[in-house]
Amino acid sequence: MTGSVALEMRPPLTGRPVYELAHVGKTYARNQVTALQDVSLVLNKGSFSAVIGSSGCGKSTLLKIMAGLIPPSTGRVVLQGEPVIGARRDIGMMFQQATLFPWRTALENVVLPIEIRDGRAAAMAARERARELFEVVGLKGFEDVYPGELSGGMAQRTSICRMLITEPAVLLLDEPFSALDELSRDFMNMELQRICTERDATAFLVTHSIPEAVILSDVVYVMKPRPGRIAEAVTIDLPRPRTLDMITTPKFGGLVDRIRGLLDREAFL
Amino acid sequence: MSTQQPVVAPTEGDTVWTEQISFIDRVPRSLSMLFVFAVFVILWQLATVSGLVSPIILPTPGETLQDLIFVGHNLITGGYMLPALWITIKEVIYGFALAIAIGFSLGVLVGETGFGERAIMPYLVAIDTMPKVAFAPLFIAWLGFGIASKVALAAFIATFPIVVGTAAGLHAADENARMLFKTMGASRLQTLVKMKLPHALPQIFTGLKIGAVGVMAGAITGEFLGGGKGFGELIRVAASQLDTPRVFSLILYLSLLGLALFVLVSFAQRRIVFWRKERVLADHE
Numbered sequence A: 001m002t003g004s005v006a007l008e009m010r011p012p013l014t015g016r017p018v019y020e021l022a023h024v025g026k027t028y029a030r031n032q033v034t035a036l037q038d039v040s041l042v043l044n045k046g047s048f049s050a051v052i053g054s055s056g057c058g059k060s061t062l063l064k065i066m067a068g069l070i071p072p073s074t075g076r077v078v079l080q081g082e083p084v085i086g087a088r089r090d091i092g093m094m095f096q097q098a099t100l101f102p103w104r105t106a107l108e109n110v111v112l113p114i115e116i117r118d119g120r121a122a123a124m125a126a127r128e129r130a131r132e133l134f135e136v137v138g139l140k141g142f143e144d145v146y147p148g149e150l151s152g153g154m155a156q157r158t159s160i161c162r163m164l165i166t167e168p169a170v171l172l173l174d175e176p177f178s179a180l181d182e183l184s185r186d187f188m189n190m191e192l193q194r195i196c197t198e199r200d201a202t203a204f205l206v207t208h209s210i211p212e213a214v215i216l217s218d219v220v221y222v223m224k225p226r227p228g229r230i231a232e233a234v235t236i237d238l239p240r241p242r243t244l245d246m247i248t249t250p251k252f253g254g255l256v257d258r259i260r261g262l263l264d265r266e267a268f269l
Numbered sequence B: 001m002s003t004q005q006p007v008v009a010p011t012e013g014d015t016v017w018t019e020q021i022s023f024i025d026r027v028p029r030s031l032s033m034l035f036v037f038a039v040f041v042i043l044w045q046l047a048t049v050s051g052l053v054s055p056i057i058l059p060t061p062g063e064t065l066q067d068l069i070f071v072g073h074n075l076i077t078g079g080y081m082l083p084a085l086w087i088t089i090k091e092v093i094y095g096f097a098l099a100i101a102i103g104f105s106l107g108v109l110v111g112e113t114g115f116g117e118r119a120i121m122p123y124l125v126a127i128d129t130m131p132k133v134a135f136a137p138l139f140i141a142w143l144g145f146g147i148a149s150k151v152a153l154a155a156f157i158a159t160f161p162i163v164v165g166t167a168a169g170l171h172a173a174d175e176n177a178r179m180l181f182k183t184m185g186a187s188r189l190q191t192l193v194k195m196k197l198p199h200a201l202p203q204i205f206t207g208l209k210i211g212a213v214g215v216m217a218g219a220i221t222g223e224f225l226g227g228g229k230g231f232g233e234l235i236r237v238a239a240s241q242l243d244t245p246r247v248f249s250l251i252l253y254l255s256l257l258g259l260a261l262f263v264l265v266s267f268a269q270r271r272i273v274f275w276r277k278e279r280v281l282a283d284h285e
């Protein structure tokens, strides 16, 4: 796909490389499952990429390797010029579950990363910033509520704040909104876009939803299973900012069809 | 879109289908409990006055009540039974404190380290399957007839549920919570203190409650087998004199002590594990 780069579009394909993965492979020692094979990709500053593929094709494995949670068996991962070996301060991560700790208020949950890294005093100092983030995600007034009293969407918004509090350069998102209903999900996706644009953050999203991948991304990586590898990188040259209206445009439909075609083909191979 | 459905107004005399609440759900809990108690006492009374059961085996409710009052009076006025009760209370408290200290430490060792899990846990499981009161003569031989042997037996019995609760609880945190702490670059100690232990608290408290019951059993068994001057000794003496009303009332007061300890642990649980609402006496509703 060599679509013309529209003027409104951020320069994600031209920004400086932030993440570089070269020939990354992973074979789990425990069961000898080859989850990933020869994955190479470059994420540029400020770009939004999504990876899509059938269940078990190695998406989460890829994300964990990028986050430095597990080591790759082959290849290398470089983030901002430094190889990733272990957890990194410049990475923010989000999972399918909000994973808030019920003994901490929403605000205390949000400043937890600061508390872990720089101690209690720093966490206290970060509270003001956390309050601002609550406002950004529309949770003002819920700072002192315990997670048990938050709805699923509110909990995920809280976990967005927790991810953003450390001002990470890259966001790794493993199906962050798939537990939400469709309306909240659309809303959260637009919020995510806004936040990423505002901060010029580089984002990498794992998803099962083709429209979600297309509406958010500059590039969609389609993965094939057994062994997990990237089959194709589809460039999404829709103008930015993206709006939900775009879903009805023929161009959007064409891109969705194209990715669906790639996924379907893979299902029979 | 104004496709409003016509609303049928309920007219006078319409049968309204209301939700039925069963009789037992409408009766207050305390009343139902009182009812069971009353039936129990009546049956008891019938069994004794009818001569079905010999009064040496089973005293009448009246006799028991009389003795309850006597023992209660003796305790309140600082009679000879009070020091005995005090000794048993001390054994229970020391035993429980010891069990908490050892049980918690061992639980963390077993739950947190691979070595503990692989090398120590099998031994703990093996010892746990043994009938632990059988160790009583050993403790008495080692520690004598004083309070120490009872404390040791009580602690010995109560330690295991606390170890198991702590160790199992440390595995309660889900994969995401672990990954999250890893991405935040948390140290092992931080992960333990800020994530694993709070997650473990409900199970630790379950262990503590089982331990609270065990510690009472241990102290009294120790007193039965190892003499001394505790409440168990009073029971043993009363039983040997066939003074069954006394045995009954002493057991009742002892139960109150056990209940108090259990309720204390439950209240602590409600305060500390405030994010999970659990009832004090009923763990499952």
Ligand SMILES: Nc1ncnc2c1ncn2[C@@H]1O[C@H](COP(=O)(O)OP(=O)(O)OP(=O)(O)O)[C@@H](O)[C@H]1O
Pocket (backbone or CB within 6 Å): A028, A030, A031, A033, A034, A035, A054, A055, A056, A057, A058, A059, A060, A061, A062
């Ligand atoms: N810790 C592990 N140990 C051994 N094998 C694993 C482990 N984690 C994942 N696998 C295997 O690796 C393969 C890829 O798993 P992964 O979780 O990356 O898939 P996924 O694409 O994220 O799937 P889903 O869409 O269902 O989340 C699977 O076959 C899985 O069985």
Ligand SMILES: [Mg+2]
Pocket (backbone or CB within 6 Å): A059, A060, A061, A174
């Ligand atoms: Mg996954």
